[in-house]
Amino acid sequence: MQLIIMENAAQIGEAAGKLFVDAINKKPNIVLGLATGASPVPTYQYIYKAYERGEVSLRDVTTYNLDEYVGLPKSDKNSYYTFMHRELFDHTDICEENVHFLDGNAADAEAECARYDAALDKAGVDIQLLGVGRNGHIGFNEPSICFTRGAFKVKLTESTIEANSQYFDENPMPHYALTMGVGSIMKAKKIVMIATGAAKADAMAAMIKGEVTPVCPASILQFHHDVVVYMDKEAARLL
Ligand code: GLP
Numbered sequence: 452m453q454l455i456i457m458e459n460a461a462q463i464g465e466a467a468g469k470l471f472v473d474a475i476n477k478k479p480n481i482v483l484g485l486a487t488g489a490s491p492v493p494t495y496q497y498i499y500k501a502y503e504r505g506e507v508s509l510r511d512v513t514t515y516n517l518d519e520y521v522g523l524p525k526s527d528k529n530s531y532y533t534f535m536h537r538e539l540f541d542h543t544d545i546c547e548e549n550v551h552f553l554d555g556n557a558a559d560a561e562a563e564c565a566r567y568d569a570a571l572d573k574a575g576v577d578i579q580l581l582g583v584g585r586n587g588h589i590g591f592n593e594p595s596i597c598f599t600r601g602a603f604k605v606k607l608t609e610s611t612i613e614a615n616s617q618y619f620d621e622n623p624m625p626h627y628a629l630t631m632g633v634g635s636i637m638k639a640k641k642i643v644m645i646a647t648g649a650a651k652a653d654a655m656a657a658m659i660k661g662e663v664t665p666v667c668p669a670s671i672l673q674f675h676h677d678v679v680v681y682m683d684k685e686a687a688r689l690l
Pocket of ligand 1: 486487491517518581583585589590591615
């Protein structure tokens with residue numbers, strides 16, 4: 452694991468954003484796994500500003516998002532579909548047919564997860580971007596007794612509901628989500644994680660210094676051969 456500790460979220464956004472822009476320029480038809488949450492927002496800003504400056508094109512890029520809430524209208528401001536369009540896609544030349552999400556409104560969640568896993572396996576993710584939950588979750592893989600493999604429907608923990616409900620006002624925060632499994636995340640050729648703020652310090656310590664256990668799903672990254680972790684000083688406080 453390559454650990455990079457920086458001053459603040461803005462610096463991380465620049466460094467991680469540059470990593471993605473360089474990777475896209477090197478392989479214009481790259482397949483990216485993308486994440487939501489506050490952590491990747493400065494990275495997305497760097498990418499679309501580079502696009503606006505004519506330094507990169509996302510025309511041939513394919514993306515797969517990590518997760519989506521169950522039962523939230525796609526048009527809700529808190530759906531991850533809307534988040535990704537607002538924070539990145541709408542500011543670039545990416546093709547809508549190349550962006551992929553789990554459908555949190557699918558009538559048959561199991562079939563939807565199987566469909567997504569098959570598509571992911573066929574595409575093969577080059578770089579997976581990850582945030583991390585305060586409890587060490589990645590995607591929406593919550594602390595558990597075993598590591599998950601493929602996509603599945605998950606009941607969110609109190610910790611996650613508490614952390615994310617601040618964003619919800621009109622529609623209440625769903626208590627279920629569909630998420631890529633840990634096994635699928637680990638198949639990405641490269642993984643880039645971003646963790647900022649004191650609330651992530653425990654998760655960073657457990658992920659980096661603790662044992663590999665599904666109690667801290669992010670700890671599995673110790674077994675991946677190409678992981679870059681960007682942290683600010685607060686998130687790295689316990690290392
Ligand atoms: C959500 C998402 C995760 C994300 C996490 C951290 O639960 N499902 O993919 O990593 O929140 O979010 P934030 O970056 O806002 O702290």
